[in-house]
Amino acid sequence: MEGGFQPDLSVRIGPLELKAPVMPASGCFNAGREVAHAFDLGQMGAIINKTVMPGYRPGNPPQRILERASAMINSVGLPGKGPEDFLNNQLPFMRSVGTRVIVSIGGLSEADFAQLAALMDEQPGIDGLELDLSRPNHVEREPFALSAKLTAGVVRAVRRATRLPVIAKLAPNVSDIVSIAAAAMEAGADALCVANTYPAMGIDIEARRPILGMATGGLSGPAVKPMTLRLVWQIAGALDAPVIACGGVSTAEDALEYLLAGAKAVQVGTANFSNPWTIPQVIDGIREYLRRHDIARVESIIGAAQPFRTDGSGAPAQAGGTAWRA
Amino acid sequence: MALAGQSAQTRQPGKPAQPGEARQAEEARKPAPWHMVTGTVRSNRPAGSGYYRLIVHAKPVAAACRPGQFVMLRAPEWGALVFSRPFDVYRSDPESGTVEILFKLKGEGTRRLAALVEGEQVRVLGPLGRPVPLPDDGRGVILVARGAGVSPMVRIAQECAARGVAARALVSAARPDRLMGVDDLRALGVDVHVTTDDDGAAPAPAAVLGRWAKEGRWHGMFVCGSRRLARAARWACREYGLSGYVFVEATMACGFGICHGCAVPINDGGGSRPYALACVDGPALPIETATIE
């Protein structure tokens, strides 16, 4: 390869080894089929489906999405055909991609999550579960991830139902993200995904009513990155919990900010819509950065921007945090 | 590719298409994979009444584009915009490798596209959506459009000309100077009839379409740009047993089925599937499926 060496892009997220620190965000890639002709999905660190819910769901009434400055607001409402369709029609494709398979599950109760976790536990070829605890849709129920107690309850129920690695996907709109992150880890999560969308809305000033069919939705895209970056920074500074960052990544620079803040990997959501090649471009950009700085392993920059960092392990040595994994 | 698989002999006027036939017609609409290319603007000119005609060199897209499909466009300077903008293809030419778009200035995105000049770059994602089927039983098609809704009709007319399928059009506008695409349709051999809102003597569109539908030489109708026209066409299709497709619109983030943002309500016969995705199920939906109330 011209320009010299091949940096090692692999990262370890709790029990999960990924070949690269970049993967799609749930709900922003389907199961990958629509983009499979565009690039080799196998170069991604993992593939993640759109959150599968316990049964068939039509999704929310239109209008479902709305564009704002450097952002979008969605209230798609988790449309889907349910677990059986997922197992028959999506999981086999995800397995065929040749990377880690992370299955995003959701539900309206602890029992929903536990049942789906048990079902996934029986399937071959799944490397981990991501729990969508944080959908900002209050119509059916308040997101679990707004409360440390509810978060811990779901994680515990899932932990009992499966031996698979569990990633808890947190909500950004909380007053103390670290306490909720800690509760999820204490309840048995192996890693955290930080974060989901920010509750938001838009109003049609001519019609004088909300633009979205459900009135409110979740904000995502470039505008949220500085805010989610600070959440990742807080958690990585306080806890020894593996964090997957998710919010507004559309370039390698965005991903590098998150890695330097302490994230082990990043997810790409909204950016896939406007540029389906975002994920491979982010991976290439990270590789270029490492080459330019003569860094052999991406793991050695993880958390590098955190204060009091003492070694290259990525583990922040800041006082006040709890070491969850020695 | 026979639309709905029926022939003139077996189809009874007044009898709607059979479910099996409809499924067959939908099967025939499987699109080829899309491309994303940096296209070059060949020309970009105002077309009157706030419309622009943009011609872009984007070879792989032009080569793969079938009637009824659309493209997502994005100018190099896109500011704080996030979504690319969807446009029905007006014409595509595999020889010259160009696709042509007719668009109306509406907001920030179309303003940035309108500012592009010859030689500048524009990103083209496409072709997207499901192509529409054309009949091969000797009958022709009726094209019904208003405003920029004429875009897909010109592309369909191109295909009709290439395949020797007869086409007649009803093009509507508020005033005569707002009629779009009439000359281009005529140049493609379409028998074009126009109707304008300010013409008090004009017969109602439903009456016109009903009269045409009755002639027996038309297989189906395509409608774009007006719910009123879509309702008139649906009535005529039902009454005389023609097939029909209506082009639907929705805000789109991706254009290729991964965001689920472009849902439009559909008639699912009281079933459990109340929405279709405009980008991958459409943009043309069977006229009995689309909700045009």
Ligand SMILES: Cc1cc2nc3c(=O)[nH]c(=O)nc-3n(C[C@H](O)[C@H](O)[C@H](O)COP(=O)(O)O)c2cc1C
């Ligand atoms: C259209 C859309 C659908 C989404 N669907 C899901 C989903 O099914 N499950 C989930 O956990 N998150 C879902 N999300 C949230 C994203 O996974 C991600 O957390 C969020 O968009 C922030 O990342 P981004 O700024 O890169 O998009 C969705 C986001 C969008 C924009």
Ligand code: FES
């Ligand atoms: S625009 Fe994204 S699914 Fe249709």
